[in-house]
Amino acid sequence: MTLPVESLPGPDDIIRRELSNGIVVLVRENFNARSVVLAGSLDAGAAFDPPDAHGLAAITASALLRGTETRDFAAIHELLESNGASLSISGGLHTVGFSGKGLAEDLPMLFDLVGDALRHPAFPTGQVERLRGEIITGLKIREKDTRYMAARTFRELAYPAGHPYSRQPEGRLATVAAITRDQMSAFHRTHYGPRGMLVVIVGAVNAERALSLVEETFGAWENPDQPAMPLAPDGVGLDAARTQTITLPDKSQIDLVLGVPGPPRRADEWQAATLANAVLGVFGMYGRIGAEVREKRGLAYYSYSRLDGGMGPGPWRVIAGVNPANVERALEAIRGEIRRIVSEPVQESELADVKANFIGRLPLQLETNEGVAGSILSMERYELGLDYLRRYPDLIVSITPEAALDAAQRYLDPDVYALALAGPELPDFSESAPTEAQSEA
Template structure:
């Protein structure tokens, strides 16, 4: 599945809805090892937690386990008052249904305008796969009052950014500028959302760019393995079965009339979320957003259709995608995981961190990459959104090592459902998730992304204040129960993409 569009891609942090080591759609070259970055990320979060505990006066002579426990308490005590929450987030709903969230941060001179609309590829028919994506991308190509060049010039003149991108359930937008220029980027956003021009020449240029990107992806082992995995895991009538970007068959068939009609029917203020974070007063920010967007109406905007039922696999399924001439094979193995609002989401999130995130990419990293030397990179992810997302392990390997790497990964999945994680592992991942919270909120982008996701999933404005307790109350047995609920080692979906000289068991 390609998750709902995140408004703040520049934040460098996954949204609260995604617990992942590496994205299923990554396009790294053979031999690239993202685990080095993620290891630094995990260590930085753990180090941050330790330093905070030190500031709070925790004993340097304590054991590792006791220091870790004190860390979890100290970091919360020191940061709780400064975290975004009901006491410092201003939330209002405009007359047309747009929810506006404002968090003042006068320590910077910039401001972020981010959010999402309640539309995405879930509304498009399968034969028009990619329609939501090209519609969203077309908005910045010109409006009834501004040409494509005029929009770019206006943004460049003030050193600002503004992007719009579709996901499955939501279409995200992200803008950043100096605080004094908030009205400018809000005005452009309101203009392109409400009265896009969809100029034919620009649409055809955009279509060409999309098709070029799709052709490049067709030769990417990581992308092709990920696509084959989702196509097996979800039935053809499910939006998670398809790529948000569309295919080489569908994108050329999308007409400008299709784009205009999709915008007319599915873009509107109902369910829209706008977050403003930065050096601006809350009342001023709300007035700017109101001026830009409150006149927007779409009385015919529909509710999202329900997701089709999806059942977990009952037996192991394998698919091989031949890509002649490649020197690396990529594999994805996994099953259906939780939705974001499922009660055991957090337990699954921590179990996944033990499996393939913390430290050197968790257990699969230690075993498959470090000990056995079978993978260039390996990690696990839970992509939980409005519906049950995949829980998977991805690896880039030498084609000759596919079978052995797969066997080692499955062995770690079996271990995860057979026995509780150790007390040390539990404390480590609890420390990591609590310790990284201040890092996630270091930037306006990170705060805005978090606010949008809090509103999207109805987590409550006190979500961050409750976060430590939510993580701390989890037990080893909770993690085991979550793993056992979702992972059936004898009923997995396996996808491999690589050169044709493949092991027979991957066919």
């Protein structure tokens, strides 16, 4: 399909500026709506968690809007609600992300709040304990959820111990319970600062005005001791099948995750891998896996594949929910489709349909200020260039069946993978070459 790329955000209408302390600011004016979106990130994610305090980065980020040196929790949220605005801060594997939305005239207020929260949090004891209780309650619920436990166990199998991607950012029950307020305060002092920080503003605001608000809020921020973000090591991989079963009593369904470490977002083969993955388990009714495992054979309640891009080798995996009686046959069918995607080029017609979908949905992703802000943030974070969205259709069109095959062959192997299963006991399960004993959650 033909896409008018000149209408997409690009170098001529995205203003990019770097402050003296290293913060990168990107602004795109859009006066077709009265709203404005503020989004950004800074390098203070779970990759910095100490081995005995997993979850520290996440709870620290979540506590930032629970009270600052000048505002308590009620004052912060009363200010937002009285103006019909929103603001959130959350921690991920590598970064802490923040996002806010309001009317254009409320942008100074949003900057005042986000600057106060990021730079001057108070970590009030009562709110910290309330937050801790909420997180622990959530973890207790998730640890009885078969899908969550399969996903968590898969990461532990697929990545070496100590790799940032081997654990969930929210931590474990024991580590979250033990994290102290002093640890949170110390983590903030050490890891929060302008190094690696990105700020994106999109909406009905003059670009120079937006840039001046960033300068007023963050221009004087310094943290000379702030460490550089540790890279998620590439080159991780598996040399044999690794399987672990988590037994959760009183469950009726097995959830499984089968996959490998995949390509980083900046990898040359990333786009080819995303197209191969769409064919494998996304496009239409969840691709070939959905068609074969669920629709044709009736072996799964749901089945699809997913490829996560990130700073490091994010997982490429198949996810399915199956009847315990169908586990072995479902795995056989899934591995059969993986074998097929790495053994023969995708048909031109099949790839053409996926390409049309990728290109056709791009304008829909950019219909809102939030969508544009998210795209600009990703373009800057992964060094894709401000012209990336305008180059995107040609990038997709240029991918050949051979390129998709090469990308799949580089990462996927039907006989070498990490496999995590969670659900009722499987006494007759005989998946070959398990390296982990079956265990109780």
